Amino acid sequence: MPELPEVETVRSGLAATVVGRTVVAVRVTGPRTVRRQPVRRFAARLTGRRVTAVGRHGKYLLVGTDRGTLVIHLRMTGRLALVDGPQAPRAPHTHAILTLDDGRELRFVDPRTFGELFFCLPGEPLLGQVTGRLGPDALVDELGPEVLGPLVVRRRTTLKGLLLDQRVIAGVGNIYADEICFAAGLRPDRRTESLRPDEVVRLSAALAAVMERAVAAGGSSLGDGSYRDLFDSPGAFQVEHAVYGRAGEPCRVCGTAVAGTRVAGRSAHYCPRCQS
Numbered sequence: 001m002p003e004l005p006e007v008e009t010v011r012s013g014l015a016a017t018v019v020g021r022t023v024v025a026v027r028v029t030g031p032r033t034v035r036r037q038p039v040r041r042f043a044a045r046l047t048g049r050r051v052t053a054v055g056r057h058g059k060y061l062l063v064g065t066d067r068g069t070l071v072i073h074l075r076m077t078g079r080l081a082l083v084d085g086p087q088a089p090r091a092p093h094t095h096a097i098l099t100l101d102d103g104r105e106l107r108f109v110d111p112r113t114f115g116e117l118f119f120c121l122p123g124e125p126l127l128g129q130v131t132g133r134l135g136p137d138a139l140v141d142e143l144g145p146e147v148l149g150p151l152v153v154r155r156r157t158t159l160k161g162l163l164l165d166q167r168v169i170a171g172v173g174n175i176y177a178d179e180i181c182f183a184a185g186l187r188p189d190r191r192t193e194s195l196r197p198d199e200v201v202r203l204s205a206a207l208a209a210v211m212e213r214a215v216a217a218g219g220s221s222l223g224d225g226s227y228r229d230l231f232d233s234p235g236a237f238q239v240e241h242a243v244y245g246r247a248g249e250p251c252r253v254c255g256t257a258v259a260g261t262r263v264a265g266r267s268a269h270y271c272p273r274c275q276s
């Protein structure tokens with residue numbers, strides 16, 4: 001569930017709190033948490049490393065260190081918790097604990113266990129193999145109509161399918177794809193090859209606007225056990241959702257009931273009147 005705005009909120013939280021800190025111990029107990037490399041190798045590489053920067057590409061967190069990069073993907077239910085020390089109550093489904101040199105712990109919690117951690121040494125191809133498959137980042141990279149237009153028309157898919165394809169644009173998931181379509185006035189099941197130049201302009205503006213507003217609100221948290229930031233606080237963007245999860249409720253613009261359907265194998269929500 002965490003999409004770009006939630007991962008970006010975690011990234012900025014980490015950047016403000018762990019840069020300059022050294023990882024002094026690594027404990028992995030989740031059998032699936034580290035799966036691209038042996039757990040012992042992961043722990044040996046990460047132990048003793050000093051965090052120098054915290055980056056992100058799409059939904060991947062890239063924790064830069066003095067020698068290599070810790071890569072974290074939260075997938076469905078993963079989250080990071082920064083706590084004061086080992087005495088802090090441990091959440092169920094805590095699968096990895098990184099102890100920092102100031103005594104604090106960075107914990108990886110993941111009930112569904114789809115999330116993962118791995119560590120890449122400088123020059124190791126693994127990092128490029130993962131991030132090299134991603135399209136431009138939906139927040140950081142400029143996706144003006146002149147960039148977006150060729151990407152959109154070439155794909156011959158539904159608009160929602162295109163927005164969800166991380167190889168085209170990295171970071172957008174189910175919630176924000178619906179919100180971007182609404183903000184652009186375009187139905188999620190619109191064929192991309194049918195989009196006119198003025199509609200691509202609207203899509204480009206909607207993409208930037210929705211990402212920026214969602215990041216400013218700290219992302220979205222829906223229901224129990226959903227996304228929380230590093231300090232266990234929920235996001236606030238869910239109250240601004242125009243269509244996602246609002247099937248049958250009145251459109252905030254025109255009052256028409258929001259429609260629910262399925263597009264690209266996922267749920268989709270849209271206003272039949274405001275979107276075409």
Ligand SMILES: [Zn+2]
Nearest residue numbers: 251254271274
């Ligand atoms: Zn409407």
